[in-house]
Amino acid sequence: MAITQQEFISRYPRLYHMAQAGSWPSIQRIGLLSTSALLDRFGVNGEAREAIESRHRPECVEITHPLHGRATIRDQKPMSERALLKCLVGTTPRAWYELLNRRVFLWTTEDRVNTLLGARAYRNLEHDVLIVDTLKLIERYGARISLSPINSGSTVYNPQPRGLDLFRTFADFPFEIRRQYGKRAIAELSVDYSVPDIRDLVLRVERRIGAANRRILYERL
Numbered sequence: 001m002a003i004t005q006q007e008f009i010s011r012y013p014r015l016y017h018m019a020q021a022g023s024w025p026s027i028q029r030i031g032l033l034s035t036s037a038l039l040d041r042f043g044v045n046g047e048a049r050e051a052i053e054s055r056h057r058p059e060c061v062e063i064t065h066p067l068h069g070r071a072t073i074r075d076q077k078p079m080s081e082r083a084l085l086k087c088l089v090g091t092t093p094r095a096w097y098e099l100l101n102r103r104v105f106l107w108t109t110e111d112r113v114n115t116l117l118g119a120r121a122y123r124n125l126e127h128d129v130l131i132v133d134t135l136k137l138i139e140r141y142g143a144r145i146s147l148s149p150i151n152s153g154s155t156v157y158n159p160q161p162r163g164l165d166l167f168r169t170f171a172d173f174p175f176e177i178r179r180q181y182g183k184r185a186i187a188e189l190s191v192d193y194s195v196p197d198i199r200d201l202v203l204r205v206e207r208r209i210g211a212a213n214r215r216i217l218y219e220r221l
Contacts, residue, residue, distance in 0.1 A: 003175035015106035016113040020072045021126035031196030035101035083155035089163035103190035114211035131204045148188040
């Protein structure tokens, strides 16, 4: 039933992360942080933190810190609470938002990141797209990695059922059931909390508008 780390690396040698345009210098400096990790680092607590971490975010949220400067926490436009209530199994929207906000997400294929870049809400906006070496990421963070068969942050079109057990380790992921979907068998790889040394794992960073227009910001030699 499971997928080995070696087979995953063979199928998905590169992973993709879509960040706010202009984020790469900050990501180089402090790492790729989940929403929860970013709120911890910036000292955001109380009602302000609850609004970001435990509720739906229809728009991006900017946070500031006297030492760390500014950071933008991405919106959750592909997810609506009305649709989420229909597909959640055995949990609450609050618990779901908190579960997602503790993870750093990477797409398994370029097709998936291109679909998001081309979505109506994002197609005219600039983004920094990180292309990550899967082997190096798994070597360093294998014990903190989970896999998802679906886009866990989207409820558009035909939202699939989801609950707290959606994210599985390599050993627990039902790969034989999903194998028939080819490259689309696994949608997301997530790392718990943060990847502080992501700069060592990135192969290339591109500034993109939509799926086609791209400019290289960084490339490992």
